Amino acid sequence: MNPLKVDRIFKQYGDKTAVNGISFEVGEGEIYGLLGGNGAGKTTTMRMVLGLIYPDGGSIQYHGKPYSAEQLRGLGYLPEERGLYAKVKVSDQILYLAQLRGMSRKDADANLKRWLDRFGVPEYYGKRVEELSKGNQQKIQFIAAVIHQPKIIIMDEAFSGLDPVNVELLKGTVKELRDSGTTILFSTHRMEHVEELCRNITILHKSNPVLQGNLKAIKKQFPRERVKLHTDGDVSGLEAIGGVLRVDRRENGYELLIDREEAARPILELALAQTNVQRFEVMEPTLNEIFIKTVGESHE
Amino acid sequence: MSNSFWTVVGFTVRNKFRGKAFVITTLVIALILSIGINLPYIIQKFSSDDNEAVSIGYLQKTEDMLKSSTFNNATLAQALNKHFEASPEPALKLVPFQETGTPQGDEKALKQAIDDGKIKGYIEFQAGATGAFPDGFPDVVYKSEKLMDTNVTESLAGALQAVKTEMVLQDSNLSQAKRDLLLAQVDVQTLQITTTAGAGNVGEGKTSSEQAMDMGLVYVILILLVMAIMVTGQMIASEITAEKSSRVMEILITSVAPVTSMFGKIFGMFLVGLAQMLVFVGVILLNMALPHNREPLADLNIRLADIDPVLLVYALVFYLMGYFLFATLFAAVGSLVSRTEDLGQAVMPITVVSLIGFYVCMFGGLSNPDTTVMKVFSFIPLFSPYAMVVRLGLANPAAWEVWVSIGLLLITILVAGWLSARIYRAGVLMYGKRPTIKELRKAMKAYKV
Numbered sequence: 001m002n003p004l005k006v007d008r009i010f011k012q013y014g015d016k017t018a019v020n021g022i023s024f025e026v027g028e029g030e031i032y033g034l035l036g037g038n039g040a041g042k043t044t045t046m047r048m049v050l051g052l053i054y055p056d057g058g059s060i061q062y063h064g065k066p067y068s069a070e071q072l073r074g075l076g077y078l079p080e081e082r083g084l085y086a087k088v089k090v091s092d093q094i095l096y097l098a099q100l101r102g103m104s105r106k107d108a109d110a111n112l113k114r115w116l117d118r119f120g121v122p123e124y125y126g127k128r129v130e131e132l133s134k135g136n137q138q139k140i141q142f143i144a145a146v147i148h149q150p151k152i153i154i155m156d157e158a159f160s161g162l163d164p165v166n167v168e169l170l171k172g173t174v175k176e177l178r179d180s181g182t183t184i185l186f187s188t189h190r191m192e193h194v195e196e197l198c199r200n201i202t203i204l205h206k207s208n209p210v211l212q213g214n215l216k217a218i219k220k221q222f223p224r225e226r227v228k229l230h231t232d233g234d235v236s237g238l239e240a241i242g243g244v245l246r247v248d249r250r251e252n253g254y255e256l257l258i259d260r261e262e263a264a265r266p267i268l269e270l271a272l273a274q275t276n277v278q279r280f281e282v283m284e285p286t287l288n289e290i291f292i293k294t295v296g297e298s299h300e
Numbered sequence: 301m302s303n304s305f306w307t308v309v310g311f312t313v314r315n316k317f318r319g320k321a322f323v324i325t326t327l328v329i330a331l332i333l334s335i336g337i338n339l340p341y342i343i344q345k346f347s348s349d350d351n352e353a354v355s356i357g358y359l360q361k362t363e364d365m366l367k368s369s370t371f372n373n374a375t376l377a378q379a380l381n382k383h384f385e386a387s388p389e390p391a392l393k394l395v396p397f398q399e400t401g402t403p404q405g406d407e408k409a410l411k412q413a414i415d416d417g418k419i420k421g422y423i424e425f426q427a428g429a430t431g432a433f434p435d436g437f438p439d440v441v442y443k444s445e446k447l448m449d450t451n452v453t454e455s456l457a458g459a460l461q462a463v464k465t466e467m468v469l470q471d472s473n474l475s476q477a478k479r480d481l482l483l484a485q486v487d488v489q490t491l492q493i494t495t496t497a498g499a500g501n502v503g504e505g506k507t508s509s510e511q512a513m514d515m516g517l518v519y520v521i522l523i524l525l526v527m528a529i530m531v532t533g534q535m536i537a538s539e540i541t542a543e544k545s546s547r548v549m550e551i552l553i554t555s556v557a558p559v560t561s562m563f564g565k566i567f568g569m570f571l572v573g574l575a576q577m578l579v580f581v582g583v584i585l586l587n588m589a590l591p592h593n594r595e596p597l598a599d600l601n602i603r604l605a606d607i608d609p610v611l612l613v614y615a616l617v618f619y620l621m622g623y624f625l626f627a628t629l630f631a632a633v634g635s636l637v638s639r640t641e642d643l644g645q646a647v648m649p650i651t652v653v654s655l656i657g658f659y660v661c662m663f664g665g666l667s668n669p670d671t672t673v674m675k676v677f678s679f680i681p682l683f684s685p686y687a688m689v690v691r692l693g694l695a696n697p698a699a700w701e702v703w704v705s706i707g708l709l710l711i712t713i714l715v716a717g718w719l720s721a722r723i724y725r726a727g728v729l730m731y732g733k734r735p736t737i738k739e740l741r742k743a744m745k746a747y748k749v
Contacts, residue, residue, distance in 0.1 A: 050554050052729060069557060077554050083547035088315055093548075096311045100304050100555035144551065 001064045002027045003183040004152055009048055009058035011041075018044040020207045021058065024200070026152075026183050031174065033194040033215070034187040035287075036204035037295060042187045043080060045204070046154050049185060050077055062152065073101050076150030080157040080187075082141055086130040090116075090140055093129070094147055101148040108147055115143045119169065135166045142170060152183045159193060171197070191287040201287075205295045219284050222293070226283040227256040227264055233275035241266045253279070304556045308564025309571070312539070316572045326576055330583045337587040353384065353393040354452060356442075357410050357422035360396040376425060376438075379463040380456075391455040395419055410443075420444055420452065437464055514611060518666070518693035521615045522686055524577060526658040528619075529626045532573040533654075534647065536566060536627055537634030540724075541643050544635065549728045558725040562635075563717070566627040573623075614692050614702065621709045622685025625716055626654060632720035635727035657683035661690045669695035679705050681712035 004026040011019040019041040026032040036042045047053045049060055051072045062071040085093050091112060098108030116122045119139045129137055138161060145153060158174065159167045174197065178184060188194060194201060195215065203211040211218060229235070230253035238247045238256065243263025248255045256267060264282045271277050285293075316322050335342075358377050377394045384390040397413065400406050410422045421444025440460060442453055469479050490511065540562075543549045552561055587593060629650050637646045657677065665674045669690050677687035678697065684705045691697045 047729075050550075052550060052553055072554055075554060077551055079547055079550050081547045083549070083551050085315075085543075085548055086546060087319070092311075092314070096307065097551060097555060099307045100552070102303075 003063050004032075004049070004185065005061040005064075006045075006049065007059045007061070009045070009055040009060060011044055011048060011053065012056050017207050019048070019055075019204075020209075022202065022204070022209045023058075024202055024212065026185055026200075028183055029178055029181045030199050031178050031184040031186050031197045033198035033201035034185060034204065035191075035194060035201055035291060036187075040204040041207045042204055043156060046156050046185065046187060050075060050154055073148075074150055074152065076145040076148070076153035078142060078145040078153070078155040078158055080160070082134075082137055084129045084137060084141060084144065087128055089126055089128055090132075091125045094140070094144055097144050098147045101150075103148045111147050111149070112143065115147065118173070119143075135162050138162055138166070139170070142173070146177065150182070152185070153177065154185045156187050158186065158188065159190065160188075167193075191291060195287050203291060203294055211290070211294045215287070218290065219287075222285040222290055224261055224282045224284055225258050226285070227258060227267055228279060228281040228283055229254045229256065229267065229271055229277070230279035231271055231275045231277050235271045235274050237270060238267065241270065305560050305564045305567075308556065308561050309568040312565050312568025313571050316535075316569070317575075322572075326579060330579060333580060333583050334587050337584065337593060338590075341592050353390040355393050355395050355419045356452070356456075357395050357397050357413055357419040359406055359410070359422075359424070360398055376460075376463065379467065380459050383459045383463055392452065392459070394423070397422075414445065421446070421449065423456070510608065514608060514693045515666070517608075517611060517615060518690055521619055521689050522658060522662055525619050525622050525685055525689075526654065528573050528577070528623050529654045530651065532569050532623070533626050533630035533650070535572075536569050537630040537637075537647050538640060538643055539565060539569075540631055540634035540728075541637045541640050544637075544728050545639055553725075553728065558728070559721040562628075562631050562721055562724050566624065566631060569627070570623060611693055615689050617706065618685045618689050618709075621706070621713060625681065625685070625709065625713045626650065628713070628716045628720040632716075632723040632727070635724040636730070638730075653682050657686040661686040665690040666694065669693075679708060681709045684709055 002025040006022065006024050008021045008023050009019060010021050011017070022041075022045055024032060034042050034045060044053070048055045051067055054067075060067060062074070065071060091109070094112050095105055095108045098111070099105055103111075113122065113125065116125055121136060121139065124132060124136065124140065129140060132140065142158075145155070155174070159170055162170065171193065174184065174186075178197075186194075186198060198215055200214050201212070201218070202209050235254065238244060238254065241263060243258050243260050244256055244267070245259055246257040248257075258264060258267075261282065268277065268280050271280070360374060360377075377396065380392070381394050384392050384394075395418070397406070397410060400409055410419075413419045414421060421442055424441045424443065425438040426441065440456070442449070442456060444452070465483070469482075474482070543552065556564075630647060633646050633650060634643065637643050660673065660677060660683070664671065665677075665687060668674070674687050674691060674695075677683040678691050678701070680687075688697070688702060688705045692702065
């Protein structure tokens with residue numbers, strides 16, 4: 001039984017369909033990626049999972065049970081836009097939110113101190129949120145989402161507005177949560193984060209799930225059509241090989257676009273005949289390419 | 301459920317008490333109250349020099365110009381001086397000036413004395429139209445640089461009246477007992493009676509002191525209620541808007557039922573407002589208890605024991621119901637607004653309704669508590685917390701009227717609370733422009749509260 005099961009949920013605002021029948025399941029210790037452009041329906045989907053709004057159709061099950069106030073309290077939520085009291089001390093508001101989620105003040109206090117230590121900012125305990133930088137506010141926001149040790153966490157644009165050091169810090173923390181068995185629903189624009197973290201994904205486009213499934217399997221569906229070729233000297237005649245669509249000169253070699261994987265072999269052979277080959281790789285499509293391709297295609 | 305309610309209450313109260321703005325506002329108002337209460341004493345301190353009797357000149361004429369042995373310049377001035385000296389704080393003192401021989405010379409000398417600051421003005425007695433005593437009394441002219449020097453003229457008129465009465469009486473053959481009877485003031489005492497057993501005063505007559513306390517209590521309750529509604533209501537609305545605009549709301553709603561969070565906030569604010577009122581009342585009582593302020597308190601005949609407990613209980617009931625009714629409305633409006641800047645405009649209708657109720661009762665109801673307007677207002681839920689308290693204190697509404705009013709108010713509170721909770725639930729997640737009623741209704745249908 002997967003902790004989070006979303007079954008054909010559907011939401012309409014007036015005449016406009018915001019989410020059109022999305023289904024997915026997230027297992028224990030899994031990070032599930034929800035991708036999509038602006039206005040694709042990610043946030044609406046997440047809000048439905050959170051119980052902030054109710055789906056017009058379909059169902060959501062938490063640990064096999066339908067929506068209830070008790071279930072909702074067990075969720076952790078990291079909203080896209082920051083949601084903290086600017087003028088309230090960090091300790092006061094985190095403890096408040098933890099208590100509302102049914103935690104004792106004492107336990108929450110211990111947890112908060114542990115998390116602040118974990119992020120290396122124990123001195124923020126008594127500070128007001130408005131005194132902190134944006135990145136540090138984000139850390140506090142993150143703590144607010146995990147303070148009550150939720151089994152299911154929903155993260156909307158978890159790493160937006162952070163510098164690379166803090167992105168790594170939070171990413172590491174998210175991975176730890178995953179490894180300790182937490183179920184995480186995750187949305188972002190940053191494809192490299194999805195590739196690094198997620199096992200399964202759904203790409204939403206204009207309210208519809210357009211691509212869904214295991215990330216590796218999805219990648220396999222897409223032809224490998226980029227070839228990286230690093231050589232000592234120049235190679236001529238690459239354009240003439242059948243199946244090569246485009247050749248781009250790079251700093252230390254070439255990048256080629258092919259229309260079928262069989263075209264890769266003659267490229268390597270031609271290169272070896274002319275010079276030393278440092279690197280040759282038929283590249284997997286990146287999620288970025290898949291995303292643009294999927295979303296772009298349905299435009300047409 | 302009840303646990304999170306108290307958590308919300310605790311958080312609301314704690315944050316308000318810790319907020320600098322709140323503490324400073326409370327202190328400033330407490331300071332203003334203290335100054336206000338001590339103002340009479342302070343003014344008295346500053347103007348203590350002026351407390352000496354004002355000197356007024358008169359001409360000591362050798363010739364009895366007025367042709368009357370009883371009323372002439374000298375006898376009148378003497379009698380006046382005697383009258384002023386007998387009073388604990390003499391207002392005036394008459395200073396004699398010798399004649400120079402010519403009227404022009406007299407006038408010059410007296411004007412010079414005013415210019416030198418020896419006297420404030422001077423008084424002249426002229427033969428009156430009614431003739432000489434025992435049939436007449438001289439006309440009196442007071443000359444001074446000041447325009448409308450009412451302080452002096454009133455003192456003079458009062459003193460002359462007394463002097464005249466005294467002199468006339470001396471001339472008559474009345475016995476001392478008759479004279480005392482004549483001079484004794486007639487005192488009209490008021491006692492309120494009721495012809496039917498109303499709810500407010502339970503058919504008992506009230507002394508004037510009790511009536512004054514009723515009036516005072518009604519006055520205080522009206523002001524406290526309008527303050528609670530305006531100040532606390534605004535705070536509730538702005539806190540909710542702030543939570544919404546800072547998006548804390550999204551996290552709150554996933555943690556706690558919206559109804560719980562809304563009523564937790566309303567109740568928390570109520571406690572904050574109550575604490576603030578207690579501070580103010582405490583400051584007032586403390587200041588009034590100071591030794592130098594005791595006298596005015598006693599003069600005003602304020603005796604807390606004279607407060608009618610029945611009225612007090614009713615007043616508290618209406619106060620609480622009025623507060624919670626308006627608070628739920630403010631909460632609902634606060635939840636509809638996305639930005640704090642837009643809040644003032646959005647709460648305007650509620651503020652206006654509250655002020656209409658207040659002003660009608662304050663400036664119409666206190667003097668005429670039995671008008672049709674007051675009777676109608678005392679049944680309209682948004683106005684009845686003001687109007688019924690006025691009628692209870694100053695008129696005598698029937699018990700059924702009061703209970704119908706309370707019943708209507710309770711029903712309205714329940715409906716408004718239910719509706720506000722739904723608006724709140726739907727409104728807190730609607731951003732952008734303020735939603736239209738149609739959009740709101742649609743959104744409200746989408747949520748189970």
